[in-house]
Amino acid sequence: MSANSSLNRDLEQTTPIYDITPFSALDFPDHLSAIIWFAGCNMRCDYCYNSDIVFSKGQKSLTYVLNFLKTRRGMLEGVVLSGGEATQFDGLVEFAQDISALGFKIKLDTNGTNPDMIKALLDKGLLDYCALDYKAPKEKFYEITKNRNFDAFEKSLSLLIESEIEFEVRTTVHRGLLDESDINLITKDLEAKSYKGIYYIQNFVEDVKTIGGISNPEQSLERSKIESSVEISYR
Numbered sequence: 530m531s532a533n534s535s536l537n538r539d540l541e542q543t544t545p546i547y548d549i550t551p552f553s554a555l556d557f558p559d560h561l562s563a564i565i566w567f568a569g570c571n572m573r574c575d576y577c578y579n580s581d582i583v584f585s586k587g588q589k590s591l592t593y594v595l596n597f598l599k600t601r602r603g604m605l606e607g608v609v610l611s612g613g614e615a616t617q618f619d620g621l622v623e624f625a626q627d628i629s630a631l632g633f634k635i636k637l638d639t640n641g642t643n644p645d646m647i648k649a650l651l652d653k654g655l656l657d658y659c660a661l662d663y664k665a666p667k668e669k670f671y672e673i674t675k676n677r678n679f680d681a682f683e684k685s686l687s688l689l690i691e692s693e694i695e696f697e698v699r700t701t702v703h704r705g706l707l708d709e710s711d712i713n714l715i716t717k718d719l720e721a722k723s724y725k726g727i728y729y730i731q732n733f734v735e736d737v738k739t740i741g742g743i744s745n746p747e748q749s750l751e752r753s754k755i756e757s758s759v760e761i762s763y764r
């Protein structure tokens with residue numbers, strides 16, 4: 530690693546990365562990007578189709594990723610930190626500093642359960658965009674994610690709302706797990722917190738094996754029953 534790197538020897542020797550998607554025109558709004566998939570996640574969403582990543586211990590080093598990115602300067606504009614859950618990796622700030630020093634913008638995909646890491650990234654000006662999953666209203670958060678840390682998620686949401694960066698809130702909906710009243714609780718909460726962006730609702734589509742082994746729901750969300758003054762976009 531170069532003398533200018535933020536990585537210490539311990540970080541250089543870790544292999545927290547599951548894999549790299551070398552090119553994407555879809556994952557970072559208005560930017561051609563590479564996606565870095567962090568191994569491991571602190572949630573177990575039934576509809577998750579990334580089980581290989583969630584249960585992986587990682588196989589690629591940060592140095593491997595940075596060397597790859599050096600070959601993409603001038604071709605790609607951004608890097609997406611995704612997973613799994615990237616904020617579970619303790620060296621994320623140092624890694625993001627090295628990515629930023631190579632001239633790439635950074636997008637973070639997160640479930641929001643590590644507000645301290647999000648704050649550290651924001652404080653150092655390392656995030657250009659963030660996509661925050663609003664998994665479920667508080668009452669259903671554990672049922673959907675098998676994680677009890679709704680309060681941490683809420684803190685991340687507030688941090689991002691208070692920040693200057695562009696970010697989006699999104700929910701994956703499997704109608705057997707979440708219904709219209711759940712979505713209305715989420716939109717009310719977003720309104721109460723003065724969220725000004727677009728709220729993205731993405732429908733669960735069964736195309737690969739999921740963690741919970743669930744199949745397509747019998748019903749889909751009835752959009753006419755959704756109440757929101759926050760702008761909604763369906764994906």
Ligand code: SF4
Binds near residue numbers: 640
């Ligand atoms: S869908 Fe859930 S389990 Fe899968 S990576 Fe995202 S937060 Fe983790």
